[in-house]
Amino acid sequence: xxxxxxxxxxxxxxxxxxxxxxxxxxxxxxxxxxxxxxxxxxxxxxxxxxxxxxxxxxxxxxxxxxxxxxxxxxxxxxxxxxxxxxxxxxxxxxxxxxxxxxxxxxxxxxxxxxxxxxxxxxxxxxxxxxxxxxxxxxxxxxxxxxxxxxxxxxxxxxxxxxxxxxxxxxxxxxxxxxxxxxxxxxxxxxxxxxxxxxxxxxxxxxxxxxxxxxxxxxxxxxxxxxxxxxxxxxxxxxxxxxxxxxxxxxxxxxxxxxxxxxxxxxxxxxxxxxxxxxxxxxxxxxxxxxxxxxxxxxxxxxxxxxxxxxxxxxxxxxxxxxxxxxxxxxxxxxxxxxxxxxxxxxxxxxxxxxxxxxxxxxxxxxxx
Numbered sequence: 327x328x329x330x331x332x333x334x335x336x337x338x339x340x341x342x343x344x345x346x347x348x349x350x351x352x353x354x355x356x357x358x359x360x361x362x363x364x365x366x367x368x369x370x371x372x373x374x375x376x377x378x379x380x381x382x383x384x385x386x387x388x389x390x391x392x393x394x395x396x397x398x399x400x401x402x403x404x405x406x407x408x409x410x411x412x413x414x415x416x417x418x419x420x421x422x423x424x425x426x427x428x429x430x431x432x433x434x435x436x437x438x439x440x441x442x443x444x445x446x447x448x449x450x451x452x453x454x455x456x457x458x459x460x461x462x463x464x465x466x467x468x469x470x471x472x473x474x475x476x477x478x479x480x481x482x483x484x485x486x487x488x489x490x491x492x493x494x495x496x497x498x499x500x501x502x503x504x505x506x507x508x509x510x511x512x513x514x515x516x517x518x519x520x521x522x523x524x525x526x527x528x529x530x531x532x533x534x535x536x537x538x539x540x541x542x543x544x545x546x547x548x549x550x551x552x553x554x555x556x557x558x559x560x561x562x563x564x565x566x567x568x569x570x571x572x573x574x575x576x577x578x579x580x581x582x583x584x585x586x587x588x589x590x591x592x593x594x595x596x597x598x599x600x601x602x603x604x605x606x607x608x609x610x611x612x613x614x615x616x617x618x619x620x621x622x623x624x625x626x627x628x629x630x631x632x633x634x635x636x637x638x639x640x641x642x643x644x645x646x647x648x649x650x651x652x653x654x655x656x657x658x659x660x661x662x663x664x665x666x667x668x669x670x671x672x673x674x675x676x677x678x679x680x681x682x683x684x685x686x687x688x689x690x691x692x693x694x
Contacts, residue, residue: 344414353384356424371438386417395487408464445568450567466595473591491510526598527555554588565619
């Protein structure tokens with residue numbers, strides 16, 4: 327398959343290379359990231375924050391640094407027409423220096439862990455996404471190794487990896503916004519393009535698992551991790567049950583856009599600079615048992631996870647009932663409300679453990 331070049335528009339936004347060290351900023355370096363696995367209880371934090379404190383964190387995409395792409399982002403992206411000065415230096419350094427075994431580890435790079443002072447097992451960590459800045463103006467969507475929603479059918483033609491370049495730019499004629507949309511070629515040899523809105527979010531947000539064994543980066547679980555919930559854009563908050571002292575939080579798998587389901591295997595994978603706030607809800611103040619859920623300014627977002635998609639849906643409905651009964655509804659009326667007005671979406675079907683998330687409008691609950 328012929329791979330089209332990335333079409334970087336003239337006068338595009340500046341690349342956000344790593345900043346100089348400063349308080350409140352966590353860069354992505356070989357000393358501050360894990361590749362393919364997630365922090366556990368015996369890992370040492372790379373930074374500590376107080377409850378309620380904000381932290382700016384750089385994230386690096388795995389696309390362009392993986393072994394099946396040559397593990398050389400300068401060479402890989404040069405082949406797609408990206409000038410060397412627009413390739414992130416931290417991605418180059420991580421690819422060269424961080425150990426990674428694709429046979430036993432996942433693809434994702436996560437930054438952390440972050441020790442949140444005062445967080446205890448039984449508490450809930452609330453991570454609020456205050457801002458997400460695009461660190462570059464290009465990235466990839468990949469279908470590889472017979473994975474994705476159609477593993478028996480795609481990639482086709484004997485291909486093992488198909489990576490489709492994407493880039494950011496204005497939405498079209500008369501649209502003055504420089505980074506409002508993502509673009510990709512309509513086919514390998516086409517000059518025509520398709521466009522789609524950018525909705526940046528962090529695919530991976532989580533807390534460390536108890537014990538001394540690091541979790542694989544692909545399947546999500548009670549620790550959060552690779553949730554791939556497209557609603558977790560700026561302004562959202564994710565709630566995670568704390569499993570170890572200090573929570574040992576981490577983020578990664580940055581996306582510029584993702585459709586619900588993430589059917590090809592990856593989203594529009596590209597690096598982000600995140601500004602996050604870390605808060606702790608003590609166990610004794612919880613309105614319901616600790617569980618993973620999220621909210622946006624408009625929505626409550628229950629979450630269900632299971633290797634079986636049907637069971638993930640059932641788990642999400644139970645989570646939704648917990649959120650509604652915790653706000654004063656009885657179970658029968660909450661169930662009826664969800665059937666009349668709640669929406670449920672498939673977060674992803676490609677991460678070994680499937681994810682379903684719900685959408686409950688806060689405005690509907692104004693009298694509760």
